Amino acid sequence: xxxxxxxxxxxxxxxxxxxxxxxxxxxxxxxxxxxxxxxxxxxxxxxxxxxxxxxxxxxxxxxxxxxxxxxxxxxxxxxxxxxxxxxxxxxxxxxxxxxxxxxxxxxxxxxxxxxxxxxxxxxxxxxxxxxxxxxxxxxxxxxxxxxxxxxxxxxxxxxxxxxxxxxxxxxxxxxxxxxxxxxxxxxxxxxxxxxxxxxxxxxxxxxxxxxxxxxxxxxxxxxxxxxxxxxxxxxxxxxxxxxxxxxxxxxxxxxxxxxxxxxxx
Numbered sequence: 001x002x003x004x005x006x007x008x009x010x011x012x013x014x015x016x017x018x019x020x021x022x023x024x025x026x027x028x029x030x031x032x033x034x035x036x037x038x039x040x041x042x043x044x045x046x047x048x049x050x051x052x053x054x055x056x057x058x059x060x061x062x063x064x065x066x067x068x069x070x071x072x073x074x075x076x077x078x079x080x081x082x083x084x085x086x087x088x089x090x091x092x093x094x095x096x097x098x099x100x101x102x103x104x105x106x107x108x109x110x111x112x113x114x115x116x117x118x119x120x121x122x123x124x125x126x127x128x129x130x131x132x133x134x135x136x137x138x139x140x141x142x143x144x145x146x147x148x149x150x151x152x153x154x155x156x157x158x159x160x161x162x163x164x165x166x167x168x169x170x171x172x173x174x175x176x177x178x179x180x181x182x183x184x185x186x187x188x189x190x191x192x193x194x195x196x197x198x199x200x201x202x203x204x205x206x207x208x209x210x211x212x213x214x215x216x217x218x219x220x221x222x223x224x225x226x227x228x229x230x231x232x233x234x235x236x237x238x239x240x241x242x243x244x245x246x247x248x249x250x251x252x253x254x255x256x257x258x259x260x261x262x263x264x265x
Contacts, residue, residue, distance in 0.1 A: 002181050004262045007220045008255045010211050015041035019061035019209035021202060024048045024078050026068025026097065029198035032243070033064075036199045039250035040224065042206040050077045057084040061209035064202055065118075067108055068097035075108055082117040091119035091208040095201040099123065100130030113161060119214050121157060122166040122201045125150035132156050151175065164214040168200055171265060172222040176215040182265030183219060185226025187233030189242045196246075200225050223262055228253055230261065 020043045025033060030046050037044040047056045050073065057063055063085045065078050085092045096109035110131055113121065121128070125148075132153040154165040154175040164176045172183045190196050203225060207217035231253075232245035 002216050002219050002264065004259045006216055007223045007262065008258050010207055010217065010220045011040065011224060011253070011258070013210040014206050017210055018043045019206060020045060020059055021062050021064060021205045021209060022047065022056050022060035022081070023064040023066065023202060023205075024053070024074065024081055025064055025066035025095075025198060025202070028068060029066065029195035032193075032195040032247075033199050033202040035247055036250055037202055037206055039247050040203060040206060040253075042209070044202070048074055048077050050080060053077045053081045054084045057081050057090065058088060060085075060090060062205035063090055063092045064095065064205045065092060065112060066095040066097055066198055066201060067099075067105065067112070068095070068198060070105060070108060078112060079115070082112065082115055086117040091205070091212075091214065092117055093120045093122060093201055093205040093208060094118045095198060096121065096123050096127045096131060097198065099127040106130050113157070113163075116161060118161065118163050119208060120164045120166060120204055120218050122168070122204050122218065124168050124197060128157070128165060128167050129153045148173070151180075164218050166200075166204060166218040166222060168197060168222070172219075172226065174215060174219040174222065179215055181215065181219040183222045183226055184263035184265055185223060185230050185261065187229040187242075189233050189236070189239055190229045190246075192239040193243045193246070196225075196229075223258070223264075224250065224253060226263075227257060227261055231257065 034044040099109040128150040204221040207221040211217040228249035236242040
């Protein structure tokens with residue numbers, strides 16, 4: 001059963017084991033996701049060159065595939081990385097950034113999901129719905145839907161592809177088959193800092209690297225994200241200071257805060 005003890009145990013494992021997380025991610029989010037992974041004790045690498053992607057995946061404990069800044073060469077590298085991860089039984093976390101905004105983006109995301117090589121899909125409600133439903137509206141990379149509105153699409157994706165689906169929002173929902181975990185921590189400033197959704201995906205990969213129960217791993221990552229955001233929001237003046245405080249709280253987050261403040265639905 002998912003609990004604060006699960007989150008504490010997994011976070012301590014990340015801090016002691018420092019799993020290598022290989023990210024094929026977007027230019028906008030590279031810096032904050034790398035710093036967030038370092039702050040929780042993981043080891044990040046950002047590498048998308050086709051010439052080295054297979055070798056880099058073989059060194060990793062988890063792989064992030066983030067389609068935020070797409071190009072045909074990057075898609076080829078993503079496919080190669082996912083194939084190598086599947087061979088090595090390394091978990092892949094897919095972030096379908098902006099799915100629903102353009103046909104290229106939506107078709108690429110659906111193709112990557114359809115390979116069957118993904119352990120966890122993490123996105124906002126519009127992105128998750130766009131993987132299942134035609135005509136889903138999105139505002140660039142921002143969601144026009146609530147996380148709860150994407151639950152049916154999440155169940156469909158999980159059932160069809162055997163994946164865990166993590167949907168971010170005021171309440172984060174994590175779905176696997178008929179099981180669901182809701183995490184209600186967070187702060188209203190979080191959507192005002194670019195790359196925090198991508199950061200959630202990177203942290204999800206770190207948790208998946210040390211916990212093969214991907215439902216609990218994904219929920220643990222969203223719990224740590226939400227708690228760090230909640231604590232950061234209590235002492236900052238705006239988005240810029242929030243980002244600094246958020247990274248500090250990822251680093252400082254203790255068993256005490258997790259036990260006292262985690263809100264599970």
